[in-house]
Amino acid sequence: MSNARVEHLTTSGVFSLDGGSWKVDNNVWLVGDDEEVVVIDAPHEAQAIIDAVNGRRVVAIVCTHGHNDHVNAALEVSDAVHGPVLLHPDDRVLWNMTNPERVPDGALADGQVITVAGIELRVIHTPGHAPGAVCLYSPELGALFSGDTLFQGGPGATGRSYSDFPTIIASIRDRLLTLPGDTVVRTGHGDPTTIGAEAPHLQEWIDRGH
Template sequence: MSGARIEHLVTSGTFSLDGGTWDVDNNVWIVGDDTEVIVVDAAHDADAIARAVGDRRLTAVVCTHAHNDHIDAAPALAALTGAPVLLHPDDLPLWKQTHPDREPDGELADGQVVTVAGVDLTVLHTPGHAPGAVCLYAPALSALFSGDTLFAGGPGATGRSYSHFPTIVDSIRERLLTLPGDTVVHTGHGDTTTVGTEAPHLQEWIDRGF
């Protein structure tokens, strides 16, 4: 069995879009072992994330989507560690709002596999909260890293630019709720949940229009 594990860091900052700014706490997920790791969503504080990584090799900074609160520290973390920043290309318009002079280093694609410490994480393209939103599924860890696509209690917000409620519902129904019910959902904000906990509420979300 791999020695890979999931580590959790909470960083604080602001989310800005469509002329508004809000204070937010973000979950940063570090996946790997004592030798190498990836970071899922480099939010707000590159130095704090780099300290959590320590002397391990950071092989990639994976962005679940390009809202500023999930990517604001990505270039600085890349500069500190030499790790590439990976993003689905459909989110480049959002990325450029935050980092107009610095492109991501590589693209994420549906079905792509990111491997770290002997664990495969499959990229699932789950648009709706953002056009290029992705989740990462690691069956060996019974883990899904959902970004802002799925939270404890429902879908991510779809009330702002580049988002679409019917699309996020389709993404969750077709890509996430089909996973094993005991899969732990590690979210972009707030508490973890499981696929089995959220699945029965799909119709409620649709009826409420979330």
């Protein structure tokens, strides 16, 4: 019997791309138990994330994608907690904008399984918001950690460099909406939703995107 649980904190900072900057609040998700944990995204406030880890063994710091507001505290957190930073290689171009001096410690791949506290986090490659965007699915927790691919009310933004609307729609349709409807979607920004709540609106998003 696993004692795995999901913990949440919010950090605040600035998202910058294509010459623009926007103030944002980011969700940080920690999945694990009292002994070990996976950190999903490490934005803005390293010390807050380090405090949330609270001395536990960090299996991985998973970056859902390479935008600065998801990776700009990753190296500081990694150095403090001695956990490897993992990123899909297709997002190295974005990573390098924020962290040109160091490469991630490991690569994420579609279908990869990260095990923590007796449960599995399955990597789902969901390009569109970014080329190397990934989600993590835990069947045991009934949870999807969607980064900026799927939000309450629709897909992540695709109006900036290295993003593509038809690609994100295909990722959501083919990779995410096939999950059980009661799967809780824990997003990179804002409030959670469920697969069942979002699935009926796919055609509306497509129409809106044209």
